[in-house]
Structures are given as C-alpha cells and as structure tokens.
Amino acid sequence: MIEFDYKEKINHNRYTLLNIDNLPSLPSEDEKVEIQKNEKNMDKSRLIHMLKKHYADSYVEFEFLHSAIQDDFYLFLKKAFPLDKIVKEAFISGINRRIDIYHERENGTQIIYEVKSYNNLETSIKIAIGQLLEYAYYPDRKSRFQLIVVSHKQITIRLKQYIDNLNNLLGINLGVIFFDYGIQKIVDSFNWDTKIDV
Numbered sequence: 250m251i252e253f254d255y256k257e258k259i260n261h262n263r264y265t266l267l268n269i270d271n272l273p274s275l276p277s278e279d280e281k282v283e284i285q286k287n288e289k290n291m292d293k294s295r296l297i298h299m300l301k302k303h304y305a306d307s308y309v310e311f312e313f314l315h316s317a318i319q320d321d322f323y324l325f326l327k328k329a330f331p332l333d334k335i336v337k338e339a340f341i342s343g344i345n346r347r348i349d350i351y352h353e354r355e356n357g358t359q360i361i362y363e364v365k366s367y368n369n370l371e372t373s374i375k376i377a378i379g380q381l382l383e384y385a386y387y388p389d390r391k392s393r394f395q396l397i398v399v400s401h402k403q404i405t406i407r408l409k410q411y412i413d414n415l416n417n418l419l420g421i422n423l424g425v426i427f428f429d430y431g432i433q434k435i436v437d438s439f440n441w442d443t444k445i446d447v
Contacts, residue, residue, distance in 0.1 A: 314366040319349050321430040322399055348384050360395045361385055370402040398425045409439045
C-alpha cells in the first residue's frame with residue numbers, strides 16, 4: 250500500500266480520498282444512541298439502535314451465473330419456439346434499458362423474462378419485480394405483458410401464494426420459472442402461460 254501524499258491530493262469533491270484516521274467510531278449493535286434535542290427536533294427525542302450492515306450470501310448475484318442462465322434459457326426458448334420472436338438483451342427505447350429476454354409469441358402474447366441468480370428466490374423476485382414493471386409499463390405503456398422471473402432456484406408453495414396474491418391485488422401477470430441450466434430444462438414454473446411441445 251502506498252502512503253497518501255497530501256501534496257498530490259486531487260482537488261475535486263468527486264475524487265476526495267477517505268481519511269480513515271479521522272472516522273468516527275461506530276457504536277455496537279446493542280449500544281443505544283439518543284437523539285440530541287434542539288429547536289428543530291424538539292418532539293423527536295427517542296432512542297434508536299445503530300445496526301451494522303452486513304451482506305448475506307442471499308443478496309449477492311454473480312454475473313457469470315446470471316449470464317450462464319440467461320444464455321442457456323435463451324437457447325432453450327429458441328429451440329422450443331422456433332417461429333416466435335425471441336431477443337436477448339432487447340433494447341427498450343425511451344428508458345435506455347435492456348430486457349434480459351423478450352419473447353413475442355405467434356399469437357401476439359408478449360413476455361418479458363428477467364433472469365436473477367441470487368441464492369435466495371425471494372430476493373430474486375423482490376429485485377426483479379421493480380425492473381419488470383419498469384420495462385413493461387414505464388412511463389405510460391398500455392400493452393399487456395406477461396412478466397416472468399427466471400431463476401435457478403426451486404419455487405416454494407409460499408412463493409407461489411405470494412405471486413398469486415400480487416397478481417390478484419395488482420392486476421399484473423407475474424410468473425416464475427425454475428430453470429436448471431445444467432440440464433437446460435424447466436423443472437418447475439408458476440403462472441407461465443406458454444406451453445412447450447419439446
């Protein structure tokens with residue numbers, strides 16, 4: 250490690266180095282911190298807990314795994330539906346985003362697949378929902394889409410109930426696919442209207 254030379258400091262707020270010697274010490278998880286009263290927060294005196302942030306394995310997505318699932322699922326769809334329009338990394342005009350896989354059936358049904366490779370399927374669904382809704386309907390698109398989360402994890406009954414509940418309450422068409430990219434096969438799916446003949 251090279252010692253920091255203050256004479257060669259970059260004078261721009263975007264490139265200010267963090268001075269680790271002067272960082273305040275953080276309280277432990279169990280230490281209570283009282284908010285100090287002043288004229289601006291007279292009614293806000295309360296105790297709060299400082300929590301240490303940590304990243305569990307379930308919140309990490311690995312790009313190589315995502316790419317493997319995406320590539321294999323794309324090839325799977327191309328083989329299963331040779332007459333359909335299937336595009337990987339489809340560009341969405343207007344919002345400068347790319348859909349993992351866009352699928353337009355012969356009958357006009359439009360499907361957006363969002364591939365997620367988190368170690369926890371609940372995390373994958375939580376993160377994918379926002380992206381899928383943006384891809385399909387932002388800012389004011391009126392077309393109906395089937396929105397599918399594709400994962401390498403098994404679908405639980407609890408998650409099927411959750412997706413069913415979201416669809417009923419929000420009037421969307423969300424589904425999930427458990428795709429085993431090792432054997433290139435759909436092991437399970439929920440609310441995926443497309444039938445496969447292969």
